[in-house]
Amino acid sequence: MSNTIYTEADYTAIRQQQRKRWTMLGIPCAMLFLALIVSLFIRLEWLTSVTTILIGVILIAGYDLAIKPLHCYEKHLHQCLHGRKRECELPFIRLSENIDVVEGVRCHQLLCSDVDGKGRPYERLFYFDAEKTFPDIREGDMLHIVHCDLFVADVYRV
Secondary structure (H helix, E strand, C coil), X not given: CXXXXXXXXXHHHHHHHHHHHHHHHHHHHHHHHHHHHHHHHXXXXXXXXXXXXXXXXXXXXXXXXXXXXXXXXXXXXXXXXXXXXXXXXXXXXXXXXXXXXXXXXXXXXXXXXEECCCCCEEEEEEEEECCCCCCCCCCCCEEEEEEECXXXXXXXXX
């Protein structure tokens, strides 16, 4: 029995939030752009320089701080919902308490036990989204993991 971690509603919500943030960046940039046009017509070099610099700062800082994290998460959701997925059943070892940023997405490390082609055991690493709640699973429980590359798209106890 699987409770899907990600839904199309999550993807739609992230895209809407991204559009809102672009709008919030676009409004002050549009007003500054109008000031830039006016400064070009009335030939005020200092105003042209200041408005150009302010537009650049707002776009660069705004994108890096407000939009890029959403863009990375949107790509992650798209990959988990529509990308090529693989499935495996492995015994659970542990979920790290620490949060790592992998490809712009905040994740916990999920370790499972696996066996290589020669029968030697090793720890297999996956990344579980830090924004989602991990199911109540204990060490040694068998997990069914659906993953895209190293990112967990769905996980449940077998």
